[in-house]
Amino acid sequence: AQRVTQPEKLLSVFKGAPVELKCNYSYSGSPELFWYVQYSRQRLQLLLRHISRESIKGFTADLNKGETSFHLKKPFAQEEDSAMYYCAPKMDSSYKLIFGSGTRLLVRP
């Protein structure tokens, strides 16, 4: 079965520290992968997608097909990065995204 795993429910770091939010997926094909973010009292929004290979708000994510991972990274966390982060693979031509259980990032001053 297609599955996505975000092993950490909560990740707490100090401002300026590096952060890595883990995401692993199980799928034999070539999924398209996304990270979504939800700030407090805001709607869920797209943070980045792996095919664009861009950096948004200092975050990057590299698809590792060998490890079937798509970890989200930022070298220096900021307090405004505190939010809920969801990894979401889209499998081939499927209409739907499958969301992980989410990781709450808390960046302390």
Place this chain on the structure above:
Amino acid sequence: DVKVTQSSRYLVKRTGEKVFLECVQDMDHENMFWYRQDPGLGLRLIYFSYDVKMKEKGDIPEGYSVSREKKERFSLILESASTNQTSMYLCASTLHGTGTPEFGPGTRLTVT
């Protein structure tokens, strides 16, 4: 430039009531989705629709039904609300086969 709207931000209903959650998008998207969001469980797909009057079950359709009579509107129906349906409900839409879902603000439903 609001794109996906949901009829209510907060809703309180009693057990056994019939509940309608409405979602409207103004982007002419073919696909529309209903998710529920629960702490520790992430987003789980309830139903989705890829065209008017077309629908498919998601991962947790039990206790829910949907209606898509017009392209821009996708309704989620709880035929007989139960306390375990207390949750945040998110609507989303996307272009056919491409693009990423645009989400609505969510409806927090409490069933007492």
